[in-house]
Amino acid sequence: MATLQAIKYNDGQLEILDQLLLPESCTFIPIWNVEDAWAAIREMKVRGAPAIAIVGCLSLAVELRKLAAPETKEELCRLVQEKLDYLVTSRPTAVNMHLAAEACVKLCTRLTDNTSVNVAEAKDDIVKHLEAMLANDIADNRAIGEHGASDIMKKNATKDKLRMMTHCNTGSLATAGYGTALGVIRSLHTASKLDQVYCTETRPYNQGSRLTAFELVYEKIPATLICDSMAAAAMKQFKIDAVIVGADRVAANGDTANKIGTYQLAVLAKSHDILFYVAAPFSSIDFQIPNGHSIPIEERPHSEMTHTGSIRTAAAGINCWNPGFDVTPAELITGGIITEKGVFKPDQLAPHQ
Numbered sequence: 639m640a641t642l643q644a645i646k647y648n649d650g651q652l653e654i655l656d657q658l659l660l661p662e663s664c665t666f667i668p669i670w671n672v673e674d675a676w677a678a679i680r681e682m683k684v685r686g687a688p689a690i691a692i693v694g695c696l697s698l699a700v701e702l703r704k705l706a707a708p709e710t711k712e713e714l715c716r717l718v719q720e721k722l723d724y725l726v727t728s729r730p731t732a733v734n735m736h737l738a739a740e741a742c743v744k745l746c747t748r749l750t751d752n753t754s755v756n757v758a759e760a761k762d763d764i765v766k767h768l769e770a771m772l773a774n775d776i777a778d779n780r781a782i783g784e785h786g787a788s789d790i791m792k793k794n795a796t797k798d799k800l801r802m803m804t805h806c807n808t809g810s811l812a813t814a815g816y817g818t819a820l821g822v823i824r825s826l827h828t829a830s831k832l833d834q835v836y837c838t839e840t841r842p843y844n845q846g847s848r849l850t851a852f853e854l855v856y857e858k859i860p861a862t863l864i865c866d867s868m869a870a871a872a873m874k875q876f877k878i879d880a881v882i883v884g885a886d887r888v889a890a891n892g893d894t895a896n897k898i899g900t901y902q903l904a905v906l907a908k909s910h911d912i913l914f915y916v917a918a919p920f921s922s923i924d925f926q927i928p929n930g931h932s933i934p935i936e937e938r939p940h941s942e943m944t945h946t947g948s949i950r951t952a953a954a955g956i957n958c959w960n961p962g963f964d965v966t967p968a969e970l971i972t973g974g975i976i977t978e979k980g981v982f983k984p985d986q987l988a989p990h991q
């Protein structure tokens with residue numbers, strides 16, 4: 639069965655699944671330039687740390703394919719840098735767009751310094767680099783799935799099937815395909831080792847009820863939707879074997895920023911003696927910051943809390959606090975951080991970068 643696709647790209651034509659319309663309708667919208675991408679990311683029509691970077695970079699590829707090569711490589715690289723700097727401002731917490739921009743700028747510098755490469759060839763090389771992100775991300779996610787499933791099965795060797803809990807959406811709708819934490823759940827299901835996955839609603843944007851539930855039902859993966867407030871009772875009632883979540887930015891010491899509500903799941907997992915895993919590609923790991931204290935936390939519009947669609951559900955005039963993310967300290971990530979290179983203790987990532 640084909641898995642869902644959040645991003646469609648073919649020869650310079652980019653479309654995204656408008657995730658604000660899920661689960662009622664599957665509608666793809668075109669992305670013609672970096673401005674379209676910026677707006678779609680900001681409005682969360684596309685979201686998820688890897689998907690944000692991929693859509694941002696592909697929108698630049700779309701523009702570069704249509705652009706007549708500038709006079710010089712310096713001019714080309716100035717344009718690329720300007721567009722990437724703009725895309726990075728779309729959402730502050732996920733690091734993937736920032737790291738992808740840095741990698742592309744480094745490529746520009748190499749191409750500029752290489753006297754055997756002309757400006758047209760440099761433009762083509764940059765486009766190819768940007769377009770390669772799609773396939774690279776899917777390969778990373780499949781590796782994350784395999785590493786994660788084998789680690790969880792090894793640590794639960796006596797169990798025939800496993801009961802997992804997950805938060806937010808970390809699947810095909812947050813990546814180029816297959817997913818990170820949800821990719822591990824897909825791999826457990828494929829290995830016939832999944833009894834049930836309990837997915838949290840993930841208020842207020844409801845990535846769990848609207849997106850993860852949609853993915854799991856679509857692929858007939860056994861799943862139960864719970865409200866965020868049910869997490870502790872579900873851990874106790876259903877004897878959850880492990881909690882697995884994604885990441886928007888992992889700091890060098892393993893502290894991890896992820897969707898709001900992740901930190902409390904980690905605290906609950908600790909108090910129920912349940913393994914807590916983070917699944918994330920190295921493209922989500924920020925070795926430039928030592929710990930989670932310096933991760934910028936995005937504040938989202940209060941209307942996401944006070945309204946369901948256009949219907950007001952909270953008293954007018956009430957103050958709100960709507961951080962999109964929280965930071966889970968490394969010591970609560972007891973199962974480890976599952977990456978495409980293997981599963982590591984949170985403070986053991988640096989040697990593998």
Ligand SMILES: CSC[C@H]1O[C@H](OP(=O)(O)O)[C@H](O)[C@@H]1O
Pocket residue numbers: 685686687688805806807808809812813818819845883884885886896897898962
């Ligand atoms: C595969 S990373 C997905 C990550 O991104 C989500 O945030 P948002 O939906 O606001 O982009 C959430 O934190 C997920 O864990």
